[in-house]
Amino acid sequence: MSAIEISNLNFVYSKKTPNEKQALKNINLSVEEGAFLGLVGATGSGKSTLIQHLNGLIKPQDKKRMSVVVNGMSATDRKNLKKLRFEVGMVFQYPEYQLFEDTVAKDVAFGPKNMKLDKEEIDRRVRRALEVVGLDYDKFASRSPFDLSGGEKRRVAIAGVIAMQPKILVLDEPVAGLDPIGRREILALVKKLQKEVSPTVIIVSHNMDDMAQLADRIVALKDGEIIADGTPKQVFCNRNLIKEAGLDLPTATSLADMLIARGVELPRDIVTMEELAKELGASLRKKRSQAVADDNDETKIGEDADGGFYAESYDEDVEVEGVEVNGVEVNGVEDPDGEDEDV
Amino acid sequence: MSEFQIEIKGASYSYPVREGYNVKAVRNLSLSIRKGEFVALTGMNGSGKSTLAKLLNGLFQPNEGEILIDGISTADEDNTFEIRKKVGMVFQNPDNQTVATIIEDDIAFGPENIGVEREEIIKRVDEALEAVGMSEYRTRTASKLSGGQKQRIAIAGVLAMKPDILILDESTAMLDPNGRKEIMDVACRLNRSGITVVNITHNMDEAALADRIVVLRKGRVAIDGTPKEVFASGLIEACGLTLPPITELARELEKEGFEFDGVVINAEELAEGLCRLLK
Incomplete structure (x- = not known):
């Protein structure tokens, strides 16, 4: 079953002004339930505009010709909007800047509360979400999110999203600004979340090494268009295309190329x-x-x-x-x- | 005059978090840096890197100890002006370091504030833009630039003050790989022209580009040496960091039976070592 079906999606910012910019061009994308999809592309390639269509933060500009369907719901239909927000969990860049409550537990409860769940269910979800992101409930629940370390704050922010138990989890640069151990922990956490909470994951990243290792499908954008869609091997081994998209090759691929150039025998599809x-x-x-x-x-x-x-x-x-x-x-x-x- | 441009002597700094509860961010830390060095200052989140940077240009005053820049103490308020001029800082977020709409006005802001003559300001703006490779953007608006370009403008703004020391406080953390490269190229170029660079980062590839790496842990200097010495120390993980991916790979390969001359820190070296063994 398809978790996401996008067809003929175009998007123009600042229409009919001198700053008019086409951010998305004729996007057709179908994402299967259970996919771990890496969305890559240079800055300004349209990644953020695309993911904001998934939960209705941005609506298709032409309802007749374009469609975005998520879990069978049309994102153009206003009455689906609320449900869409719950089913598509968005973790934006630097999500810790969005923490606002005075305790960790209240912050994580914000989403479930908006879902009008009963008090016990909210409490259960908060406990479960904190447990999944690796924060001990008794230790953290009553602390202020602003007293936590950078990595802990990010976990709290992620817990707030997964407490809504979204079927699709979308993360925009989830490890930006973290130290190396923090990066490793959050990436391992994303894998775990896919297994335990949200079966479909879309991750936006500039780190091709992480993408090669984690994703089972890579979609590459350039100037608002999909220019590659396939397994990490299919996409990253297309060296000309990666270069054209303004991206880096995974470290392993470029190192293998260096060795091949020096006469070492190696397969050309190492990522x-x-x-x-x-x-x-x-x-x-x-x-x-x-x-x-x-x-x-x-x-x-x-x-x-x-x-x-x-x-x-x-x-x-x-x-x-x-x-x-x-x-x-x-x-x-x-x-x-x-x-x-x-x- | 001391042989060191930056001298940190037993400095400590605590933040009050709430009543009766302080966090010691920097603890009895001593560190000396020579003029013209390119130092990467690294450590996990919370190790005290950014606090130390703010101590260096007098934004914070140490609770204990002393910090000297070219022999001048940051503690004396009469020196604050002088210190700020000598030590230029560029911060993490490219979106909140511009003060004017037009780029040349933004860069002129610093020198205008210290009463530099108009002719001289124009000259400095020219030179600063040239140094970061942004001359053609002179009359454009900053909001339309990429992250890397915005950070280059921020660096130019600092350069217009004619600093001796440039501190990059995680200035590449929010940038994409191209932006990162742009900033590191500019930093290396400025360093070659004689400016001391302190690059605060937790990107280990970036740290490996410096002449010297200082690793902080819990507010103290845990490791201090050349990139090779630091990565060979075996202490990197204990400081909550990881080796650069290339060094990590070389270590994995050693388990497979490969042998390298010392610790490998860049792809060139690794490729060379591998070819020797495989060809």
């Missing part, structure tokens, strides 16, 4: 660091086993003197990387004052 490490490891093993085989026909692959480059050992490392998300536990050093405020 993640994991793939690159795996390929390079395999090349090294092959080269070494050949060297060993030349010396001594008896030696088996993987038993080289240095040891430790069995295929399995690599997979284990990746697993460990994947769960190593909590910076506080990683660094494990106690703060002498027990304070960890943002400054």
Whole structure:
């Protein structure tokens, strides 16, 4: 089933003024339920305008010719608007700037309250949302959101959105401005949210490495038009197109290109660091086993003197990387004052 | 006169959060920076980076300790003017650092305020725009620019004050990759022309471009050295940071049996090391 169906969508800002600008051109896009879609494009390519159509913040300018249908509801129909806002959870850039209540619990409850849920249900959702984003209810519920660290504030803001249990979660640059551990935690959280709360996720990002790793589909915009739509491999390996769109290649892809240019044999479709490490490891093993085989026909692959480059050992490392998300536990050093405020 | 341009001697700074509850953002911190250095100041959210920046140009006064810029203490109010002129700051948000509609007026704002002659102001505006590669935008409006261009205008506004030290307080954090590149290019160019640059960032690729990285943790200096020394220290994760993606990849590859000469911090080096082993 399609979660989102967009057809013939055009959008012009400041129509009939000298500043007229066509932000979207003939967008046709269908997003399946369960997709993890990465929306990429240079600044000004129309990403934000497009996502604001998904919950009716911007309405199609021509109801007859254009349509935006979300979960079977037309976004042009006023009576669907409220439901649309609840079903499409929008996490804008720097969402922590939108926190406004005096306690964390009240802030997270704002959305569910607007849904006219009963008090118990609201309370249940607030607890659940805080738990999902990794904030302990008893510790955080009564604190002021403004006393929290940057990463914690962002979690509270995300909790406020998912407390409405949206079926579609849209995040605009969710890790902008966070430190490296914060980035890692929020990205792991988005994956978790897809599994536990919102089956369809659309994420807007300038970080091609993150997109290559997380998304199963990439849509690239340029000057308001969709210029590529496919798997991360299909889109990112189209080097000319990525360049034309004003985007960077994923680090792994550009590094692989550097190596290929220097005569190293590698596949041309590498987009993640994991793939690159795996390929390079395999090349090294092959080269070494050949060297060993030349010396001594008896030696088996993987038993080289240095040891430790069995295929399995690599997979284990990746697993460990994947769960190593909590910076506080990683660094494990106690703060002498027990304070960890943002400054 | 000291051999150091910036001297921070045992500085501490606390914020009152609510009654009877202070947060120590900077704790007994000492750090010296020479004229012409390019320093990346990094650390996780809440480590004290931005507080330290505000201490450097006298926006904040340390509760304890002393901060000297070219031997002048920031504590003496008579020096505030002099210090602000020497230490220029560019902040994070490109949208709230412009004061005038037209770009040249915006850049002239600083020198006008300190009573610089008209002829001299015109000259400074020219030079500042030239330095950030924005000369052709002189008579345009700032609101129509990209984030990277806005930040370049903010830098030009600071340059018109003829500073000796440029502090970029997460000035690239809100920019896209192209904007980031523009700002780092300008910063490197200014540094080559003799300006001391302190770039506050938690982008590790960006930190790796500096001559020296200072890592803060809980308001103190945790690591201080060249990028290679800092990334080889094994302490980066303990400070709540991560290695640059390339360094991280090199480490993964070491587990696969690859060996490199020391710590790898850029793609060129990594490619070279790999070719040696694979060809």
